[in-house]
Amino acid sequence: MSKEKIQICEDLADIMPPEYHKLVESATFGNxxxxxxxxxxxxxxxxxxxxxxxxxxxxAFRYILASLPAPEDTVFVGSTGCTSLVFPHVAVHNIHSLFxxxxxxxxxxxxxxxxxxxxxxxxxxxxxGDGATVDIGLDMTMQSWFRQEKFTxxxxxxxxxxxTGGQESGLMQKGFVAKMAPKGKNFEKVRLPEIARExxxxxxxxxxxxxxxxxxxxxxxxxxxxxxxxxxxVQLYTPCILEIGKQSMEGLDxxxxxxxxxxxxxxxxxxxxxxxxxxxxxxIETKERKKAAKEAAKKPVNA
Amino acid sequence: xxxxxxxxxxxxxxxxxxxTMGNILPDPGEAHIGGKIVPEEEAYEHAARKILGAKxxxxxxxxxxxxxxxxxxxxxxxxxxxxxxxxxMRLIPMADYRPKYPKIDAAVEINxxxxxxxxxxxxIDVCIFIGVHCHQANLALKMIRASTNCYTMAMCAMAGHExxxxxxRDADLEKIQRLTAAVKKLKAEGVEVxxxxxxxxxxxxxxxxxxxxx
Numbered sequence: 483m484s485k486e487k488i489q490i491c492e493d494l495a496d497i498m499p500p501e502y503h504k505l506v507e508s509a510t511f512g513n514x515x516x517x518x519x520x521x522x523x524x525x526x527x528x529x530x531x532x533x534x535x536x537x538x539x540x541x542a543f544r545y546i547l548a549s550l551p552a553p554e555d556t557v558f559v560g561s562t563g564c565t566s567l568v569f570p571h572v573a574v575h576n577i578h579s580l581f582x583x584x585x586x587x588x589x590x591x592x593x594x595x596x597x598x599x600x601x602x603x604x605x606x607x608x609x610x611g612d613g614a615t616v617d618i619g620l621d622m623t624m625q626s627w628f629r630q631e632k633f634t635x636x637x638x639x640x641x642x643x644x645x646t647g648g649q650e651s652g653l654m655q656k657g658f659v660a661k662m663a664p665k666g667k668n669f670e671k672v673r674l675p676e677i678a679r680e681x682x683x684x685x686x687x688x689x690x691x692x693x694x695x696x697x698x699x700x701x702x703x704x705x706x707x708x709x710x711x712x713x714x715x716v717q718l719y720t721p722c723i724l725e726i727g728k729q730s731m732e733g734l735d736x737x738x739x740x741x742x743x744x745x746x747x748x749x750x751x752x753x754x755x756x757x758x759x760x761x762x763x764x765x766i767e768t769k770e771r772k773k774a775a776k777e778a779a780k781k782p783v784n785a
Numbered sequence: 786x787x788x789x790x791x792x793x794x795x796x797x798x799x800x801x802x803x804x805t806m807g808n809i810l811p812d813p814g815e816a817h818i819g820g821k822i823v824p825e826e827e828a829y830e831h832a833a834r835k836i837l838g839a840k841x842x843x844x845x846x847x848x849x850x851x852x853x854x855x856x857x858x859x860x861x862x863x864x865x866x867x868x869x870x871x872x873x874m875r876l877i878p879m880a881d882y883r884p885k886y887p888k889i890d891a892a893v894e895i896n897x898x899x900x901x902x903x904x905x906x907x908x909i910d911v912c913i914f915i916g917v918h919c920h921q922a923n924l925a926l927k928m929i930r931a932s933t934n935c936y937t938m939a940m941c942a943m944a945g946h947e948x949x950x951x952x953x954r955d956a957d958l959e960k961i962q963r964l965t966a967a968v969k970k971l972k973a974e975g976v977e978v979x980x981x982x983x984x985x986x987x988x989x990x991x992x993x994x995x996x997x998x999x
Contacts, residue, residue: 492862497878500992570884
């Protein structure tokens, strides 16, 4: 894992537009402690995006990309939906799969990367909407968990098919009336975190993206556990402000409301014993590394 | 055998993909000129003549040669620069395939989603794609043929492109150097460069180091 991978050929560097020079020089590739706090001070792996103004999904993208432990060694697998509009703008490798097929693609990709690069830890992260994860792709999603495929699945849950005009999805809440679901939903929201836990995920988290530090911690946990232990799943509430009749500025409030006590998105985590042990050891290791770095910084230069 | 000739456009709002008209890709050791399969050697000379006869010959290096994936790529980039210096040709990068918002700067970059903007802006009459992923090259080549009068060439590292007016296949370092050698040879034989004088732009992280002058 190193920044050396992201380089421009010397002989053609002087024709590259400034944004690429900045990406190479000021992005956080190779920084072990990268996180959401780098947003604003370092070049982000996503600068422009094609989502609606105020879309919480765009915020989620920024936090996730800032939190990946090793973006230079990460491959995203996406699916059809609003997320697929963003991937062309992201400075991380990504594959667009057929709708719902993302976890099947990721399974093959992870195994191939393991075989092709046995000495390098390559992270595979699936990022898809609720339609791809829960409705059309539930079979592939669950089968990958049953098989204990070691990658992270992130679901952007906006509780409907936003990209196609507001059809009912499995993650829509009961009774909700959408533009293309005028009678209201008759069934309860699918309890995907519980399904994920029972299907064998070593780490499961449900939360909104209202608090960047929480998102960072969850994404780091999910990716690091997927490397060592087994499949992990993160469900993030990213409301579609257009489809629920909100204004651009109201996305954050919507998320905060939904995570308050009794809400649909009160943060919860399931962590297996093995995963917990790993997190504990990472915590100790990180603490020691930071302590050593602090002490090294204190020492006089000529000592 | 196909009779569909892949010529410089503008052909139509939506020209047919050459493959659908029956055009086939060259075998190893071959190239195609306008859809006609020819020995590779013939294509080098044809390409060199096109480049030398153009007013604004331009190389569009793609991500496969702009980013230093490995040392071989770095050597290819060097060879591309040598080719550009030898003619001289403009270099306009296709660094990635993002549909950029609000719009690209057509003076200094090309985008496969609307390559005609760069061709129009710079009045490019002959271009060569090197190091562009095939699926994006196919898209861009067809659009260029649709709406511009630019003669397109593809230096493809895989099987070549039916939708280019001229295409090499299996392009590696040596083939780029052979194209440069073909240009040198023609120049030595007295073929004159028709290119308009220009200043190649240069940029760093703060913007222009040298601004483009046409």
